[in-house]
Amino acid sequence: MAQPPAPAEQAAAALRVRALSSPSASSADSAAVDPEEAARQLFEFAQVYYPEYFPGTPATASALGYLYRYYESTGIYLGVREGQVYVLGGFFGTEIKPVGELTQFITPLPRTASRLCAAGAGFERFASFAPQVGKNVGLTVAGCGGAIASVQWRQTGGASVPLPADKTQTISFDPPEPGSYAFEVSYKDSLGVERKEAQTVQVAAAPSSETARLTLRASHSVRMGGKVSLRAWPSLPEGDSLKTIVWTQLEGPTVTLDTRNPRQALFTAPTVARDTLIRLRATLYTAQGKVDSDEAMVLVEYKQQAPASDTNAMWAGDQISRTYPYKPNGPYASVLRNCVYDPGIYHSGPRYNVCLLSTLPFIAQQKGGATPTVDEVMDRVLVSHDWLGRNFEAFLREHDTNGDMRRMLGSVTAIVLSTHIRPSFYYAGTGAIYLDGESFWLTPEERDTMNEAPDYRSEFGNALQFDTLWRYTKDNQRLFKYYDPAARITRPLDEVRNEATWLMFHELTHALDFMPPSAYSSLQNFRSAWDNIYPRYANYQLTSDRVQALYPLSSQPMLALGDVLFRGKTATAQQKAYTPADIAGFFAPDLATDDYAYSTSREDTAMTLEEFLMQRRQGIRRDFAISDDFPTGATGSSIIVRWGQRGRIGEPAIRPRARAVVADLAPWAGENEVDLLPAPIAMRAGESWTANLEQPAAAPRVKAQAAALPTLTQWQQLQAERRVMQMRHSGPDKPLPPAPAGWQSTAPRR
Incomplete structure (x- = not known):
């Protein structure tokens, strides 16, 4: 009877069964691969094909000349040293055992430096290799000798494709059929010379539709320091399922990829000395052993940002993305960007260059206080994309x-x-509002251009025993809908209304707080927006100051929790011990409409006017509730409301402060309208968030069970609501500019 092979021999045999090779890669290519990169490719190969031995994606470590990963759940080490592969632990025993040359299992592929602009030309173009139906096709134009501007792509031949990023340096599309696709790109080079280039790509047909397919979306451009996201879209034949997706950087300066969600790669664009190309590949592995891959490019644009140490810069430490006037021939097109969204704006110091109101006035000045037309508003719009x-x-x-x-x-x-832009905000330093494009997309191609980097505020308050929830409702129906980011979805303009109306009311309340209608007549054109705002701000004359003085929030525990929930401060032991009942006891008798009011007096005022306008002007009521801390995987049907109200703005004790806010900031809406707000409806404590959507209840209801199994629809709906809930977590405020030169404040800001 033959003896069974030793564990090390079994390991080698197992790995070699699926050994990968690249027919286009030579031995010289393999030898040129950095040892750390070759080891990473070997580890990923083992993790994909042998998860029973090498599960998960542990970090790579080094010791005694080995690069290795330790798989804790199986107790196995997989290592590489001097081109040899070794195993140790678990099934393979207690001694380090060699199992063969690394090149017996994979042919490592080199990651090249960015070849774009390497030849010393002033500008260059680049297109995806071997374009194919069902794959991402990207084309880019780079300024090698300096920044290029006024970019415009046009399709001149082939089956028509949408180009939602046609005024950026990189376009991306999914070819619907094989054939020739022709494009023209015009731009101004670094010397201001207008140039025009033609680019044609030949697209091959897709393989059989029965195979597994992977498409990346979307190739694009980003300024250095910007957040980048790319999404992988698998398409699987019936009966097969996704095993994993592995991401690899093929070209450009090394970036750290966040692929905890394997369908998505996130990274921060590195600092570069000129426009620089980064290429990534995602490889799909299915349960039935099928493999497919796609590639995408990211052009990192060279653009100096203002460093955080430069206290004279308006946008010190901020990453300013490329924007342009939506109406290129509008009356303010030539000054918009330089006045409100450029890293070269200096609010103080020897390079002071802030725009005066004579250059860019408030919109109300243009109308003498009358209501602006839509066209007049659009004259003031800067965009990153035309859509x-x-x-x-x-x-x-x-x-x-x-x-x-x-x-x-x-x-x-x-x-x-x-x-x-994430999150949306108003900035008194420029008098402008800055809006996250997430609220405004309609088509999947438009959504493809959105950056999906997570909001930094989403983890605040995780150590607490309670959560708060809110939503807007109309006729007992939710306003916010879930749109699966992994699906190709088109949504109607009505959904933009549902997503954007409350956000606009909120951010514009901040603008009105700093520049109310009563101040329009006293504006001085020889001063900047901030210089006009500052005297009211410095002397505590903002509406948010006055309302806080007349009708202060009095719950000290909630005010202290505001720093934890919305500023990221570490919770104390006492705060961690608060129960939902405690929070309801602190909150209900006070004058806030939402716990976000405890972040700052500015947010308190914005929440008040937002809810008033949504209810009285839009017929939409707001729910606010306190619940237990809900775990991962919770749904609206498993979250139990411990206290809540619909339409808290109608609480009699809150009405006086609401009248004061409306009178100052929205006088056309009528402060007497506040008295017409109906009394709030109490939510049914002990029932679920979903059950409380129906207010008042039409009939006695059975209490929801917290342990009920969630449905996909329930989970998705809560994700839609949580996304907008997290937009309330403000994080650190952007610092306001210093006092205008020569200003002597008698009451310095607290």
Whole structure:
């Protein structure tokens, strides 16, 4: 009887069964691969094909000349040293055993430096290799000798494809059929010379539809320091399932990929000395052993940002993405970007260059206080992509019929819409609002251009025993819907209304707080927006200051928790011990409409006017509830409400402060309208968040069971609500500029 092979021999045999090789890679290519990169490729190969031995994706470590990974659940080490592969532990025994040359299992592929601009030309173009139906196709133009501007791509031949990023340096599309696709790109080079280039790609047919397929979306451009996201879209034949997706960087300066969600790769664009190309490949592995891959490119644009140490810079430490005027021939097109969203703006010091109101006035000045038209608002819009301006304009025309938003927009100098702004905010230093494009997409191609880097605020307050929930409702129906990021979905303009109306009311309340209608007549054009705002701010004359003085929030525990929930401060032992009942006892008797009011007096005022306008002007009521801390995987049906109200703005004790806010900031809405707000409806404690959607209950209801198994629909709905809930977690405020030169404040800001 033959003896069974030794564990080390079994390991080698097992690994070699699926040994990977690249027919285009030579032995010289393999020898040129950095040892750490070759080891990483070997580890990923083992993890994909032999998860029973090498499960998960542990970090790579080094010791005694070995690069290795330790798989804790199996107790196995997999290591590489001087081109040899070794195993240790678990099934393989207690001694380090060699199992063969690394090149017996894989042919490691080198990662090259960015070849774009390597030849010393002033500008270069690049296109995806071997384009194919069902794969990402990207084309880019780079400024090798300096920044290029005024980019415009046009398709001149082939089956028509959408180009939602046609004014950026990189376009991306999914070819619907094989054939020739022709494009023209025009731009101004670093010397201001207008240039025009032609680019044609030949797209091959896709293989059989029965095989597994992977598509990456979308190739794009980003300025250095910007957040980058790419998404992998698998398409599997019936009966097969996804095993994993492995991401590899093929070209460009090394970046650290966050692929905890294997369908997505996140990274931060590195600092570069010129426009630089990064290429990534994602490889799909299925349960039935099928493999497919796709590649995408990210052009990192060279653009100096203002360092955090430069205290004279308006945007010190911020990453400013590329934007341009939505209306290129508008009356303010030549000054918008330089006045409100450019890293070269200096609010103090010898390079002071802040725009005066004579250059970029508040919109209300243009109208003498009358309601601006949509066209006049659009004259002030900066965008990262045309579709943002187009959808924003359609939203105003169709869903601002009573003019509330246009009246509020009188208190801003500009509106910036970008796929890289997160979260949305108002900034008194420029008098402009900055909006996250997530609220405005309609088509899957538009959504592809959105950056999916997570909001830094999402983990605040995790150590507490309670959670708070909110949503907007109309006729006992939720306003917010879930749109699966892994699906190709088109949504109607009505959903932009649902996503954007409350956000606009909130951010524009901040603008009105700093520049109320009563101040329009006293604006001085020879001063900047901030210089006009500052005297009111310094002397505590903002509406948020006055309301806080007249009707202060009095719950000290909630005020202290505001720093934990919305500023990231570490919770104390006492705060960690608070139960939902404790929080309800602190919150219910106070004057806040939402716990976000405890972050700052500014947010308190914004929450008050936002809810008033949503209810009285839109017929939409707001739910706020306190629950137990809900775990991962919870749904609205498993989260139990411990206390809550629908329409808290109608609470009699809150009405006086609501009247004060409306009178100051939205006088056209009528402060007497506050008295018409109906009393709030108490939610049914002990029932679920989902059950409490119906208010008041039509009949006695059975209490939801916290342990009930969630459905996919329930989980998805809560994700939609949690996404907007997390937008309340503000994090550190952007510092305001210093006092204007020569200003002597008698009451310094606290």
